[in-house]
Amino acid sequence: MGLTLFEKIWNAHAIADLGDGVGLLLIDRVMLHERTGSVALESLAEAGRPVMAPAQIFVTMDHIVDTLPGRSDHTIMPTGTQFITATRKAAQAAGLTLFDIGDIGQGIVHVISPEQAIVLPGVSLVCPDSHTCTQGAMGALAWGIGSTEAEHALATSTLRVRKPRTMRISVNGRLGRGVTPKDLALHMLARFGAAGANGCILEYAGEAVRALDVEARLTLCNMATEMSAFSAIIAPDETVFAYLQGRAYAPTGIEWDAALADWRTLCSDADAVFDVEHVVDAVDIAPMVTWGTSPQHAVPIGQPVPAFEATGTRDTRAAYDRALAYMGIEAGQALEALPIDAAFIGSCTNARLSDLRRAAAVLRGRHVAPHVKAICVPGSTRVKAAAEAEGLDRVFRDAGFEWREAGCSMCFFAGGESFGHRQRVVTSTNRNFESRQGPETRSHLASPETVAASAIAGMIADPRRLGSA
Ligand SMILES: CC(C)[C@H](C(=O)O)[C@@H](O)C(=O)O
Numbered sequence: 001m002g003l004t005l006f007e008k009i010w011n012a013h014a015i016a017d018l019g020d021g022v023g024l025l026l027i028d029r030v031m032l033h034e035r036t037g038s039v040a041l042e043s044l045a046e047a048g049r050p051v052m053a054p055a056q057i058f059v060t061m062d063h064i065v066d067t068l069p070g071r072s073d074h075t076i077m078p079t080g081t082q083f084i085t086a087t088r089k090a091a092q093a094a095g096l097t098l099f100d101i102g103d104i105g106q107g108i109v110h111v112i113s114p115e116q117a118i119v120l121p122g123v124s125l126v127c128p129d130s131h132t133c134t135q136g137a138m139g140a141l142a143w144g145i146g147s148t149e150a151e152h153a154l155a156t157s158t159l160r161v162r163k164p165r166t167m168r169i170s171v172n173g174r175l176g177r178g179v180t181p182k183d184l185a186l187h188m189l190a191r192f193g194a195a196g197a198n199g200c201i202l203e204y205a206g207e208a209v210r211a212l213d214v215e216a217r218l219t220l221c222n223m224a225t226e227m228s229a230f231s232a233i234i235a236p237d238e239t240v241f242a243y244l245q246g247r248a249y250a251p252t253g254i255e256w257d258a259a260l261a262d263w264r265t266l267c268s269d270a271d272a273v274f275d276v277e278h279v280v281d282a283v284d285i286a287p288m289v290t291w292g293t294s295p296q297h298a299v300p301i302g303q304p305v306p307a308f309e310a311t312g313t314r315d316t317r318a319a320y321d322r323a324l325a326y327m328g329i330e331a332g333q334a335l336e337a338l339p340i341d342a343a344f345i346g347s348c349t350n351a352r353l354s355d356l357r358r359a360a361a362v363l364r365g366r367h368v369a370p371h372v373k374a375i376c377v378p379g380s381t382r383v384k385a386a387a388e389a390e391g392l393d394r395v396f397r398d399a400g401f402e403w404r405e406a407g408c409s410m411c412f413f414a415g416g417e418s419f420g421h422r423q424r425v426v427t428s429t430n431r432n433f434e435s436r437q438g439p440e441t442r443s444h445l446a447s448p449e450t451v452a453a454s455a456i457a458g459m460i461a462d463p464r465r466l467g468s469a
């Protein structure tokens, strides 16, 4: 029987079989950010244990750092500065690579890693952050861990891992005009549910996935954690290899040639067997938006809020009622044309250059509705610089968007900056949980072009109706 891509990478990193389905794996890269990384680094230093392989550890400032222009170590979050300074101090003391405030390499951890070829096909990479699954789009085994596990990985370059079950979702056909990988991810969440990939390593395959560029694949894999997957992975191909060549940490010369030969073997064998298989048809998918407080609460924009009976058995009646009450909407109500207070383009899901380009194409020559607070936060300082080099910042600013420094920003309200009480936000992020973007904020997840179209309309809008100006 053939092997899945996951099994090939697992076998290449297995040091010992610890029994009961648990293996000890070699860890090639650890990525850290100031929110959870500081905890791991400090605790390790307190225990007097050194980092085993400092050259394989990369640290960035993204979660707590302000994204306001002219930022410094000072943050709106009262205790935020401590996280930043502690992370810097610990990273410097341990001799780690640090992408600090003001550094071109700074940005959201899952954006800067592919951007600098820190993550490569076939490597094992961990980060104390649940969206580490994003990086599986490069053909790596990359997954989110806790701070204690991060400590272990830092000290030993190994980790105990329970072998996940395997799942493959094959996406046939091609996505239609104006339909994005974010819509595909939300479509799958609506169909399979927030527990749909429970603990599985989820391989995305099929014609529609092969056709995606690297940034689109990153968006798709980003939301696997919202389906409770262990992680996601896509077999690396020429699209990925071309993207990586020449980037900062990519191999060069004969090492590149050797790596390429190895990477070309990284795919699931034709006779590999997965524990679970699903097939999705890309042509069936329309631009999506969420109506509730879980990413699984997603519907095509043109459809009304579904009745409880139509949502399957995933929510209890009480949870469904609570979600609607929280969101201030009713069953059967149209989502399209629902008035909004704010629009947010940012996050590790949808703040790469291609996302900003597509949103800018919607915004060009238009202006956001007067009552809408609209913010764009590039995913990394490099994305910001590249966007500015082609004038996208002007498009956003002229349209009435704030143009920010790179970071997680208002994807995740952690006591810092936020949208106002009960504000309705259309957002390109990945989580619409209660109070995710501020006190009792009402978040509607969507693609960057849907966020842009909605900002202009002042209400939830289908970007296909607006098109490029
Ligand atoms: C703060 C961090 C640990 C958290 C995560 O793990 O994902 C955050 O990034 C999020 O998106 O909720």
Ligand code: SF4
Pocket (backbone or CB within 6 Å): 062, 063, 108, 129, 131, 346, 347, 348, 349, 407, 408, 411, 412, 429, 430
């Ligand atoms: S952008 Fe949002 S989802 Fe991504 S790592 Fe930051 S807080 Fe988490």
